[in-house]
Each structure stands twice: as structure tokens, then as C-alpha cells.
Amino acid sequence: MTLTKWFTRTSALVKLNLRRDWTQLVLWCVVLAGLMTAVAAKFDQIYGSQRALNEIVKTLKTPAMVALFGPMTAKPPYTTAAVFAAEMLVFMALFMVIMNVIIGVRATRHDEDAGLTELVTAHAVGRGAPLLAAIVELTGLNLILGCGYGLGLQLAAMPGADSTGNWLIGFGLAAVGWAFGMLTLVMAQLADSAGGTSRLSFAVLGLLFVLRMSTDVSDPQLTWWVPFGWVEKISAYQANDWAPVWAYLLLGLLLAVLAIVIRLRRDLGAGVIATRRGRQRASWWLRGPVGLVWRQARGGLVAWLVANFVLGAAYGSVFNTIGDLAKTNPMIKQLLGTSALAAANRLVVKNFVAVLAIVMVIIALIPAIQLTLKLVGDEQKGYLHQVGATAAARWHVWAAYTGWGALAGAAVLLAGLAGMAVMGAITMNDSLAWASYWHVWLAYLPAMLVMIAVASLLVGWLPKWRYLAWGWLGYSFFAVYLGTLLTLPEWAQHLSPLGFVDRVPVKAIDWSVSWWCLGLTVLLLGLAAIGYRRRDLAQ
Amino acid sequence: MAQAPLLNVHHLQKKFGQFHALTDVDFKIYPGEVFGFIGPNGAGKSTTIRILLGLIRASGGQATLFGQDVWRDSVAIHRRIAYVPGDVTLWPNMSGGEIIDMFLRLNGDRHSDKTETLIKKFGLDPRKKARTYSKGNRQKVALIAAFSMDADFYIFDEPTSGLDPLNEQTFQAEVLALKARGKSVLLSSHILSEVEKMCDRIGIIREGRIVETGTLADMRHLTRTTVDVQTTAPVTDVAALAGVHGVTVETDHHVTFAVDADQLTAIMAFLTEKGLVALTTTPPTLEDLFMRYYQGADQAVDGK
The missing domain is CATH 3.40.50.300 (P-loop containing nucleotide triphosphate hydrolases)
Incomplete structure (x- = not known):
């Protein structure tokens, strides 16, 4: 009785949270479970023959792939299901953890920062009730997703799969997600803001992921010391070991209790680690809108640069396996001769780079559009009202946001390509020329600028409709990346400027496309600047 | 200026x-x-x-x-x-x-x-x-x-x-x-x-x-002063005078009311004739002033 009083009205808060978050929760469930099911259903087609399976297993056993996906522990004869488990588990676990961190922060510190928790707990609501509501929300979400995965795998019915393995993968992923969700709730007690909680949680995830990489490559047994790596140990479709699931549940339970204990003891709005004090005076470069936007965006921008570099490097690390035609067919070497074979190998890799370039471009456009649209968000939050009353001109403020957006896009794309180039050069015997990557950058940049300029145009003229820029980005990914697979007509690809860039670096850059894209960008930016000068500041 | x-x-x-x-x-x-x-x-x-x-x-x-x-x-x-x-x-x-x-x-x-x-x-x-x-x-x-x-x-x-x-x-x-x-x-x-x-x-x-x-000062001038008065002669007929608003009759000899600033002299002359026993006048407070404008002319507060 004495303990339950701290959790009064938890069920009401759970309902409130669900009513607020349900679209987001449903979206996560549908996307993640759908992704898993779609990949599982396709897997049999991708690796149709036993020989293809044996080949991919060889690739999966290389250190680069072990570092990315975890060790390949299945024993021959290799089945589709075993390869699927090896390729997807770590990848999906990563998504599960990211989802749990996002939802966990939203359900705790986000509300506390906004002053909602203060308002809520001032009523007859237990001090621990908001936290317990977050625990319930996360538990339910992971349970449902676990069931979704299990059902999806049952439906996909991969060769070599068994129901125990299917449900084990489902609940293994749910368990790792849940445990890291509880970890996020602990971090929410340690940090004293939503941003701090996210940073701490992702820092722990990053650290564990790197640790897991190194133990997997050196000695997989050591991975038992790294909680994130436990999910690899379920040995689905082989030994079907449930021990990691119980381990996650135990860990999560301990973390949940720890979070509750700290919450009941700490002050509202405070954290165990207090925010560091800031600067007494501004540094010399914080002297205008350009410095101001940089001051706000620098942390995120660095993260995007590092993330895209790592992604590029991950792709680059498999270039040697892809670009080795002789591996799958030894006869080719004799047919083509060594130098012709090397050229053919390079062409295969170039084709691969041409496809990956689209992924890199889309990723680079995310921070670019985010920064460009941030102008309206900052107006609405009121940050820019006081700035607008200073001698800083309207066009100057607008140019700072759009300019950083364009710069971010260019830099993040460059980082991704650099990662690919560096890792490709290390792993390939006969690597691509640097110019190939450079051409990709040059070819896509003007098309990217058009998309950023359109986002800026929306900011200037139709700020309420600015989310259309995201829709267009999503469409571009769909049309250009999947377009060739789905054999979409050309006009559908040409609804995005990215669709005009034709298979660089396999083909040469079409400079006429570059020039009209640049011309259009200048025109659109001019219009955007005029629009922003003319309209009312959003309030 | x-x-x-x-x-x-x-x-x-x-x-x-x-x-x-x-x-x-x-x-x-x-x-x-x-x-x-x-x-x-x-x-x-x-x-x-x-x-x-x-x-x-x-x-x-x-x-x-x-x-x-x-x-x-x-x-x-x-x-x-x-x-x-x-x-x-x-x-x-x-x-x-x-x-x-x-x-x-x-x-x-x-x-x-x-x-x-x-x-x-x-x-x-x-x-x-x-x-x-x-x-x-x-x-x-x-x-x-x-x-x-x-x-x-x-x-x-x-x-x-x-x-x-x-x-x-x-x-x-x-x-x-x-x-x-x-x-x-x-x-x-x-x-x-x-x-x-x-x-x-x-x-x-x-x-x-x-x-x-x-x-x-200008605005004060535009508003009403509150008057609380006791007289020897009955004073209830003050309500009929121009510029007088919201009369409360305590007794025949004791009333309170609000008066427009520009009518103050005339009202005072009228009251003096009735034989003053006690008189308090309260100038409008700032609150009165603002309330009057905030609430609009149709529901103006009478003096108080």
C-alpha cells in the first residue's frame, strides 16, 4: 500500500500516452514488422541456389561482414533461414534499440522538459506514475512488435525455418529492444534533459556496438560480456537458445527498478548529472545568423557526417567480394585474361557504387532539408522574433539556414563517398580511381541543390506546406532507387531531379543536366528569398 | 510637443x-x-x-x-x-x-x-x-x-x-x-x-x-468621481441632475453616487444648499479608469 501510492493513476497516464503516440507507434510497428517480413519473403529469391547460399556464407564469414552483422555460426548445409538470421538479426536489433530510445525519451524527459510532468504530478498522480506509464508503453510496444516479427516469419516460411526459431527471433528482438528501452529510462534519470538523455543512450549504444564488433571479430565468446551482442547468441534455426531472451528480461527488469528508485528519490526536472555550465561570453564567431545556425546545428551535423562515413565504409568493405567475378566463376579469368578481368571487376563495383550513390544522396538530403525547414520551426518557437528585431536582415537569416542546409547536404554526401572510397581502396586489390567517387559527388550535387531550393521556396512562400519537401524526398527515393527494380516509366523518375542523373560513375557526367539544375537552383533561391522577405514571421 | x-x-x-x-x-x-x-x-x-x-x-x-x-x-x-x-x-x-x-x-x-x-x-x-x-x-x-x-x-x-x-x-x-x-x-x-x-x-x-x-491627468478628468454625502435636507432628488450616475440611497439624507468630472461644480453647489453634514469624494483610481475602458462603454463601471 505504501509503495503503490507512488504509482496512483498510472493506467490513466498510459491511456494518455497511447492517445498521443499511437500514430507513431503504429507506424514503427508496421514499418519494422513489414520490413522484416518483406525481406524474409524475398530472401529465397535472392539466394535461390545452394551455391549462392554457400557463396554468401563465405562473404558473411569475412571479418568486415562479421563486424557489421555479427558472426556466422550456422553449420552446413546452409539454409536460407540460417543465412537470413545471420544477416538480419544485428541490423534489426539496431532498429529496435533506436525505436526504444526515441519512444523512451518522448515518454519521459520530453514531457518533463515541456513542464507537462509538473502539471500532471501536481494532481492526485503518483510521483512514479509517469515513469511506470512509460515502462508499460514500451513493454506493450515491444511485445506487439515481437509477435509481429514472429507472425511475419511464419508467413514468409523460409526454407530451413522452424516455428521455434521464428518466434525466438521475434521475441529475441523484442527483448533486446525492451532492455534498451529500460536503459533509456535510466538515462532519463541521469541526464536532466531530453537531448541529454538521447545523447547518453545513443552513446551507450554506439559504445556497445563497437565493443561487439571487436569481440565478434577477435573471439565471439567474449561477446557475452556485451549486452547488445547477446541477441546474436540465440542461434536461431540451429540450437534455438532462449537464454539470451531471459538475460535481456533480467537486465531490463533490473534497469526498470533502478530507474524507478532514482525517480522516486530525485527532484522533478533535475538529473543525477547536471547540465554543464555554459560560456560566460560568446566566442568570436558567434556574431551573425551564420554563426548562430552553426551553433545550433553543429552537433547534429557532425553526427550525420560520421554516420554517413561509417555507412559508406561498411559498403566499401564488401566491394572486394562483389567485384570478384572469378570467385563465383573461375573460368572467367581464363576467358577474359587478367587485365580484362580487372576491368570487368571494376565495372561491377562501379555499377554497385552507382546504386549506392542514390542511398547516400537521399541520406545527405535529410539533414539538408531539416536545416532548411528549421527556419520555420525556429520562427514558430519564437527564437527568431528577437533576432528579427535586430539589424540582421531577413534575407541574411534565411540565407544562413538554407546555406547551411546546402552545405550540410554536400558535406554529408562527400563523407559517405569518402567512406566508400577509403574502405574500397583498403579492401580491393584493384580499386576504383578516386575520380569515380568525385564524379558521383559532382553529378548529384546540382540535382540535390534543386531539392534544397524547393524546400527553401516552401519556407519562403508556403511555410505551412513545408512538409511537402519530405514527401518529395520520399518519392525520389522510391522512384530513383526502386524505380529501376520496379521498371517505372522514365517520366516517373523524372519527377525528381535525382532521376536525371544517369548511372554515374558507370556513365560520364551529363553536364547539360548539371547546368540546368544549377540555373534552376539560382532561380528558385531568388524566388525563395523574395518570398521570405515579403511574408509575416510565423507565430 | x-x-x-x-x-x-x-x-x-x-x-x-x-x-x-x-x-x-x-x-x-x-x-x-x-x-x-x-x-x-x-x-x-x-x-x-x-x-x-x-x-x-x-x-x-x-x-x-x-x-x-x-x-x-x-x-x-x-x-x-x-x-x-x-x-x-x-x-x-x-x-x-x-x-x-x-x-x-x-x-x-x-x-x-x-x-x-x-x-x-x-x-x-x-x-x-x-x-x-x-x-x-x-x-x-x-x-x-x-x-x-x-x-x-x-x-x-x-x-x-x-x-x-x-x-x-x-x-x-x-x-x-x-x-x-x-x-x-x-x-x-x-x-x-x-x-x-x-x-x-x-x-x-x-x-x-x-x-x-x-x-x-487628462484621462482622470474624463472619468467620474465618487461622492458619499449626508445632508440635513432630503437629498434623493440628486438623481435627477445631469452627470449623476448610479445613485444608492442609504436614507433620505444619505446617498452615494458617481458624478462626471465636468458636472462636479454644479453638483457641489446643489449639495451645499441641502446643508452638508458629511462629504467624502473619491477620485477615480487607475483601476477604475482602466476597467472602464477595458470593459467597453456599454458596461461602464459607474464610479466604483
Whole structure:
């Protein structure tokens, strides 16, 4: 009785949270479970023959792939299901953890920062009730997703799969997600803001992921010391070991209790680690809108640069396996001769780079559009009202946001390509020329600028409709990346400027496309600047 | 006030879609003047100020500051003004000290000894991140930045609503110092004592139009004095006189009522004839004055 009083009205808060978050929760469930099911259903087609399976297993056993996906522990004869488990588990676990961190922060510190928790707990609501509501929300979400995965795998019915393995993968992923969700709730007690909680949680995830990489490559047994790596140990479709699931549940339970204990003891709005004090005076470069936007965006921008570099490097690390035609067919070497074979190998890799370039471009456009649209968000939050009353001109403020957006896009794309180039050069015997990557950058940049300029145009003229820029980005990914697979007509690809860039670096850059894209960008930016000068500041 | 006005607002209008936020705003502010801008919530005070700052564009009418158009020449005007919004929002990850310096630099100014003195006077810890500031502390950040600028025109939109009385006093002292240096101030406020203490003239805005401008003394003159009187002769027939409102009859010899300022002499003569036993007159308080304008002519408060 004495303990339950701290959790009064938890069920009401759970309902409130669900009513607020349900679209987001449903979206996560549908996307993640759908992704898993779609990949599982396709897997049999991708690796149709036993020989293809044996080949991919060889690739999966290389250190680069072990570092990315975890060790390949299945024993021959290799089945589709075993390869699927090896390729997807770590990848999906990563998504599960990211989802749990996002939802966990939203359900705790986000509300506390906004002053909602203060308002809520001032009523007859237990001090621990908001936290317990977050625990319930996360538990339910992971349970449902676990069931979704299990059902999806049952439906996909991969060769070599068994129901125990299917449900084990489902609940293994749910368990790792849940445990890291509880970890996020602990971090929410340690940090004293939503941003701090996210940073701490992702820092722990990053650290564990790197640790897991190194133990997997050196000695997989050591991975038992790294909680994130436990999910690899379920040995689905082989030994079907449930021990990691119980381990996650135990860990999560301990973390949940720890979070509750700290919450009941700490002050509202405070954290165990207090925010560091800031600067007494501004540094010399914080002297205008350009410095101001940089001051706000620098942390995120660095993260995007590092993330895209790592992604590029991950792709680059498999270039040697892809670009080795002789591996799958030894006869080719004799047919083509060594130098012709090397050229053919390079062409295969170039084709691969041409496809990956689209992924890199889309990723680079995310921070670019985010920064460009941030102008309206900052107006609405009121940050820019006081700035607008200073001698800083309207066009100057607008140019700072759009300019950083364009710069971010260019830099993040460059980082991704650099990662690919560096890792490709290390792993390939006969690597691509640097110019190939450079051409990709040059070819896509003007098309990217058009998309950023359109986002800026929306900011200037139709700020309420600015989310259309995201829709267009999503469409571009769909049309250009999947377009060739789905054999979409050309006009559908040409609804995005990215669709005009034709298979660089396999083909040469079409400079006429570059020039009209640049011309259009200048025109659109001019219009955007005029629009922003003319309209009312959003309030 | 023979000089040309510094701020000239003429028949200003603003529509948001179908909604008329401002229908007719008309006032002037002269050099060296502190102008009080008052009115109920939602009357259009902040909208007017945002138009003056060139943040939003007027749908009709004109507003000039230093003789320049507030929308077209906003950058030139902004070099010479300082502004404190009513709801100060600051970038959460920057410290107060950083934000103060940045606002100063955006106006081509710099951190000076004056800034240091103000930080001490207001008792702000400049190293705390803005996220951890209370409403009052956020207001201090904006106030320190504004007062350390060497502007010609200062705009304060309810600047003291989160300040403690000590800081409120510091604020008032700083505004009076500006006035002493011949600067002009537009002060929007709900704190009547503040308005009474500092403002030379007042403009009252209601439902998007300026309903009255003038000095406090002028406005007092426009309202009613409360009279409580006891006489030897029956006095109930006072209700029939012009300018008398809201008569309460206690007894035949004792009534209270409100009287228009311009009828006071006539009423006093009438009462004296009835033989005065006791008489108290209460001049209208500021509250009475504002209530009268806030609530509108149709439901004017009679004296009390």
C-alpha cells in the first residue's frame, strides 16, 4: 500500500500516452514488422541456389561482414533461414534499440522538459506514475512488435525455418529492444534533459556496438560480456537458445527498478548529472545568423557526417567480394585474361557504387532539408522574433539556414563517398580511381541543390506546406532507387531531379543536366528569398 | 510637443485571414517620451508591436519610425531600436551570456562595461544554459541585452511579468535613466503602478483600435468621481441632475453616487444648499479608469 501510492493513476497516464503516440507507434510497428517480413519473403529469391547460399556464407564469414552483422555460426548445409538470421538479426536489433530510445525519451524527459510532468504530478498522480506509464508503453510496444516479427516469419516460411526459431527471433528482438528501452529510462534519470538523455543512450549504444564488433571479430565468446551482442547468441534455426531472451528480461527488469528508485528519490526536472555550465561570453564567431545556425546545428551535423562515413565504409568493405567475378566463376579469368578481368571487376563495383550513390544522396538530403525547414520551426518557437528585431536582415537569416542546409547536404554526401572510397581502396586489390567517387559527388550535387531550393521556396512562400519537401524526398527515393527494380516509366523518375542523373560513375557526367539544375537552383533561391522577405514571421 | 513625432502610427490595420486583429490603431510617440500601451489580453498590443518591428506586415495604414517605413526600411530602423518581447524564448543549448553577446553583435553593438553592470544589477548567472532559466531569468537576458544597447527607441512588451519586485525596481530605474537621456520608450504593460510611475502618455487599445490617448491627468478628468454625502435636507432628488450616475440611497439624507468630472461644480453647489453634514469624494483610481475602458462603454463601471 505504501509503495503503490507512488504509482496512483498510472493506467490513466498510459491511456494518455497511447492517445498521443499511437500514430507513431503504429507506424514503427508496421514499418519494422513489414520490413522484416518483406525481406524474409524475398530472401529465397535472392539466394535461390545452394551455391549462392554457400557463396554468401563465405562473404558473411569475412571479418568486415562479421563486424557489421555479427558472426556466422550456422553449420552446413546452409539454409536460407540460417543465412537470413545471420544477416538480419544485428541490423534489426539496431532498429529496435533506436525505436526504444526515441519512444523512451518522448515518454519521459520530453514531457518533463515541456513542464507537462509538473502539471500532471501536481494532481492526485503518483510521483512514479509517469515513469511506470512509460515502462508499460514500451513493454506493450515491444511485445506487439515481437509477435509481429514472429507472425511475419511464419508467413514468409523460409526454407530451413522452424516455428521455434521464428518466434525466438521475434521475441529475441523484442527483448533486446525492451532492455534498451529500460536503459533509456535510466538515462532519463541521469541526464536532466531530453537531448541529454538521447545523447547518453545513443552513446551507450554506439559504445556497445563497437565493443561487439571487436569481440565478434577477435573471439565471439567474449561477446557475452556485451549486452547488445547477446541477441546474436540465440542461434536461431540451429540450437534455438532462449537464454539470451531471459538475460535481456533480467537486465531490463533490473534497469526498470533502478530507474524507478532514482525517480522516486530525485527532484522533478533535475538529473543525477547536471547540465554543464555554459560560456560566460560568446566566442568570436558567434556574431551573425551564420554563426548562430552553426551553433545550433553543429552537433547534429557532425553526427550525420560520421554516420554517413561509417555507412559508406561498411559498403566499401564488401566491394572486394562483389567485384570478384572469378570467385563465383573461375573460368572467367581464363576467358577474359587478367587485365580484362580487372576491368570487368571494376565495372561491377562501379555499377554497385552507382546504386549506392542514390542511398547516400537521399541520406545527405535529410539533414539538408531539416536545416532548411528549421527556419520555420525556429520562427514558430519564437527564437527568431528577437533576432528579427535586430539589424540582421531577413534575407541574411534565411540565407544562413538554407546555406547551411546546402552545405550540410554536400558535406554529408562527400563523407559517405569518402567512406566508400577509403574502405574500397583498403579492401580491393584493384580499386576504383578516386575520380569515380568525385564524379558521383559532382553529378548529384546540382540535382540535390534543386531539392534544397524547393524546400527553401516552401519556407519562403508556403511555410505551412513545408512538409511537402519530405514527401518529395520520399518519392525520389522510391522512384530513383526502386524505380529501376520496379521498371517505372522514365517520366516517373523524372519527377525528381535525382532521376536525371544517369548511372554515374558507370556513365560520364551529363553536364547539360548539371547546368540546368544549377540555373534552376539560382532561380528558385531568388524566388525563395523574395518570398521570405515579403511574408509575416510565423507565430 | 512641438517636435516631429519619432513614431507615427496612422490608421494601422491587420487581418489574419478573416479575423481583424487591428482595425484602427493610431498614435504618435515623441522624442524623450515614455508611452504606455495598455489594453486587455488579445486587444492587439503585441500585433501592433510586431508590425512596428517589421516582423509582420500591416494590411492597411502606415507606421513610420524615425521617418522611415517600418516594413520597407526595417533593417535601418532596427539598428536604432532595442526590443524585449513579452514571451522570451531563448535557444535552450546556449548560455545567457552567449545570447546577450549575440543579440548585441546582431545590432553591431558589443559587450561593454554597461553589460557587466547590468548583469550584476539584475543578478543573472550568465553561465547557465537557457534551458534551465525560469521565465524571469529569460526576461532578464532580453532586458540586459536591450539596456546595454545604445538605441534611440526602446520597445518593451510586458517586460516585468516574471520579475520579482526588486528586479522590477531595477527595470523602472533603467527606464527612467533612458528617459533622462532623452530616449523614447514604448512600454506595453498590465502593471498599472508601473505605468503610472513611468509613462508620460498612455494609449489604450481595445478590440484592435486605440480608444483613448493622453496623459493620465487628462484621462482622470474624463472619468467620474465618487461622492458619499449626508445632508440635513432630503437629498434623493440628486438623481435627477445631469452627470449623476448610479445613485444608492442609504436614507433620505444619505446617498452615494458617481458624478462626471465636468458636472462636479454644479453638483457641489446643489449639495451645499441641502446643508452638508458629511462629504467624502473619491477620485477615480487607475483601476477604475482602466476597467472602464477595458470593459467597453456599454458596461461602464459607474464610479466604483
